[in-house]
Amino acid sequence: MDKIKIKDLEVYANHGVFPEETKLxxxxxxxxxxxxxxxKAGCTDELEESTDYGAVCHFITEYLQKHTWKLIESVAENLTREILLTYPLIREAEIEIKKPWAPIGLPLQSVSVTVRRSWHEVYVALGSNLGDKQKHLEDAVKALDELxxxxxxxxSDFIRTEPYGVTDQDEFLNGCLCLKTLKTPLELLETLHDLEKAAKRERIRHWGPRTLDLDILFYDDIICQEPELCIPHVDMQNRDFVxxxxxxxxxxxxxxxxxxxxxxxxxxLEERVN
Incomplete structure (x- = not known):
């Protein structure tokens, strides 16, 4: 991937733990x-095909002067997020915030924090077999897109499938979606759980009936094995409805x-089943 580099843009702003830092x-x-x-910008020589680094510099200056944070970690985190949200052509950003006048009572050149954040490609499975199934799935897609x-x-299309695991329940409506997100895997998992709760999902029986089921299938190309989250989904290769x-x-x-x-x-899977 190509890179536009901005080096040591000076911004006078009010960030810091001590009152004099936020006041003065x-x-x-x-x-x-x-x-x-x-x-494309290099081939066409057209500014609209690239990200205007001058506009980015003004955006950084205005954003840091408009807000106040105690920690430069927060400055870096929030600024990076806003740049990615504001400039659609930027896929990833690494931001360093230097504080030359850090008040620690010792001689130093500067203190800095660097963060690197990017858009991630995620595939999510959707399912429902209680109530208005299609509405539950459509509402989940809409809610995610509005974040x-x-x-x-x-x-994908929504398909009707027989229940998996526990078969004494109504048929499911299933689908999948692809989304880009700035959330980490665990942050996204929490968001999906919140959407399930909003749909009044009750976790009474494993593989039991549910108004809404949202599972992370892929998150970029990572392999994650945490107690609360496994990516790629551990059983996707056995589920035709996925x-x-x-x-x-x-x-x-x-x-x-x-x-x-x-x-x-x-x-x-089709060959194993047949």
């Missing part, structure tokens, strides 16, 4: 590595562990 203000130096594709740090990119709609929107997406495509997993 001080100088900060901001450096930014903005990762984007400049190929400031999530963008729904693709949604693979069929997922194949509609990502037929050649590869499982980072097995390196099999969604199409290959769906074909292998």
């Amino acid at each position: 203000g001080q100088k900060f130096l901001v450096s930014a590595d903005l990762y984007t594709d400049v190929r 400031e740090d999530c963008k729904v990119e693709k949604v 693979l069929k709609p997922l194949k509609q929107i990502a037929p050649y997406k590869r499982h980072p562990g097995t390196l099999k495509t969604v199409t290959e997993m769906e074909q292998e």
Whole structure:
């Protein structure tokens, strides 16, 4: 990926733990590595095909002067997020905030914090077998798309499937979506749980009936094994109600562990079942 680099932009702003820092203000130096594709801009020589670094500099200055935080960690985190939300061509940003006049009572050149954040590609499975199933799924898609740090990119058809695991319940309506997000895996998991709660999901029986079920299938190409979250989804290769709609929107997406495509997993499952 290409990079636009801004080095040591001087901003006088009011951030700090001590009252005199927030009242009197001080100088900060901001450096930014903005990762984007400049190929089209380079070929056309048109500014609108690139990210205007002058506009970004003014944005950084105005944003830091408009807000006040105690920690430069918060300055860096919030600024990076706002840059990614404001400039759609920027896929990833690394921001360094330097504080040359850090009041620690010792001689030093500066203290700095650097954060690197990016948009992530995530695939989520959706399911419902209670109430108005289609409305539950459509409401979940809409709610995710309306979140400031999530963008729904693709949604599969919703398909009717027989229940999995516990079969003495109504049929399911299932689908998959692809979204871009700034959230970490655990932050996204919490968001999905909040949407399930909003749909009045009750976790009474494992694999039992539910108004809304949202599962993270893939998050970029990471492999994550935490007590509360496993990515890729541990059982997706055995679930045709996941693979069929997922194949509609990502037929050649590869499982980072097995390196099999969604199409290959769906074909292998079909051969095992038949």
